[in-house]
Amino acid sequence: MNLRQLGIVYRKELIDLLRDRRTILSMFVVPVVVMPLLMAGLGFVGFKVARQAMQETPRVMVLGGEDSPQTLAALHALKNCVFVPPSPDYAAQISSKSVRAAVEIPAGFEVALATGAAGTVRIYEYQGEIKSEAAAGVLQKFFREWRADTVQQRLAQHNLPDDFITPFAIEETNVAPPEKVSGNLVGAIIPYLIIMMCLAGSIYSAVDLTAGEKERGTMETLLCSPVARVNLVLGKCLMVLTVSLVAVLLSLCSTGLSFVVLASMATSFGAARELSLTINPVSLLLVFGLMVPVTLFFASLMLAVGLFSRSVKEANSYLQPLMIFMFIPAVSATLPGLELDLWLALVPVLNISLISKEILSGTYHWGYIALIFSTTCLYAGVALRVAVMLFQRESVLFRT
């Protein structure tokens, strides 16, 4: 390895790539503009839809209940519903969204209630439809209260205390620190986003520096120079690494920012359980540190594939399935319940995703962190070795 030569190659590739609009697009524009826009846009639309659903006064239908005037009167007194006359095609009307929900009061409801059990009050809704569910929720709340009142009256009639029916209370208390709560929420997504950005950021430059050079005929020119092939590969690899790390760093910053925006949106919306989206900067830094060998691994892998390919087109057709293949471990880490163990710590990409999730939720398993960092370095080293080897094989360089 010759540092001077490596530096010359690196500097030239940097200038070359920075003058290419497509690199700028994949390195800067996508992570800085597209990602936050995507997230903020999704958040905005999501909150807006939820708010609208809450604000709409749903149209509701009451079926039966002619012999229960008290219940009907109380129902009609509900301010947050508009009542429409009953109709036998209520199910169709709910499906077509002209009515959001319907409630069926059994015959002789009030008479039966006075003496004992009054059967079942049935609420019809369109599950999965947020506005229908909200309307059904209003109806359900009304009948729950109605039932609770009835229970209270009965207890009073029989001179029984309240705790007759609630002999003890149950309460859930969260002991996890706020970071842990947000970590589980955010920590699963962030490593996935970073890995995605890292791949998207480097794929173009890796292909351009290898298969692209072959296609444009500059590879042969480069091979005539007295620079050892190792230095050419290392210079190129360093360049791809730079591009990926810049993309990762930028996407980390922009993702962090969009989370802040998203959180403030959530608060302004007045979400009952306020999303706490705090991320410890030290954790973020640690995750970034772990991403360095992963990025090197990806860069070497893509360089190797690019070198092997005859053209940019061929390289892309190899790399696209590879990218999807890499997404599988990255996405698996977002699954709840998948926990890091000694075996999973050896699976490339998946191990990084899992440990990042832990780190972002404020738990530092130093043993695992060290193990994963070193195994990833090892994988990156092997991939780089393969790339260097391929660059020394003329059957690969002059593949026809």
Add this chain to the structure above:
Amino acid sequence: MIDVHQLSKVFQDKKRGAIQAVDRVSFRCEPGQIFGLLGVNGAGKTTCLRMLATILQPTSGSATVAGHDLVAAPEKVRAQVGFLSTATALYDRLSAFELVRYFGRLHGLSDAVLDPRIDEIFALLGMQEFRDRRCGKLSTGMKQKVSIARTLVHDPPVMIFDEPTLGLDVLSARTIVGFIRDCRARGKTVIFSSHVMSEVEKLCDQLAIIHDGRLLAEGTLAQLRERTGRADLEDIFVHYVEEKR
């Protein structure tokens, strides 16, 4: 100086098996002379020259270029060689100056040595006008000049040209031919390949006929005329190729 001894190259092809691209070729090129490698397409000219430029490794045999062994010291050989072919393209996004400087730096030259040297070469080739223009925006003739400047930047004693005029128009081809003569005048060892008889006839001091990877004849044009009893190079060429059959 180039000394080639029993140089061979075998390619492995999945479908066709082993292909003998160059078969035990031996010849010598002297400084201050132009050595021409004449052959049809696929005769093994490019493979032979690529081996001499150490872009490909020989399967067997040996050669020394400017005193360095091809296999033992490929990087030293490359430092002594300027290699130009129609396949050696330029980086579109670098300017003419940046490109030549990049290759100068790769040859280990410091900027203090390089910058005046590049200026000198650019002046010589009349390239000042497009010095800072990106290579991608240059005309074919201009690109050709940049390529020449690239091969000259480290002042190599040995020049290897692989079909340098292929696909060029008359004027661009003239630039190249003039440049090759220039190299000879400056005492460089020049080897060049072509399938154009007239070009070889005009330029070469020594020539060799290569066919199916084998060297069929070697000598000066006068010697070949004498041996075959024919005057026209094309007739000489056909004579050797048919004799082989």
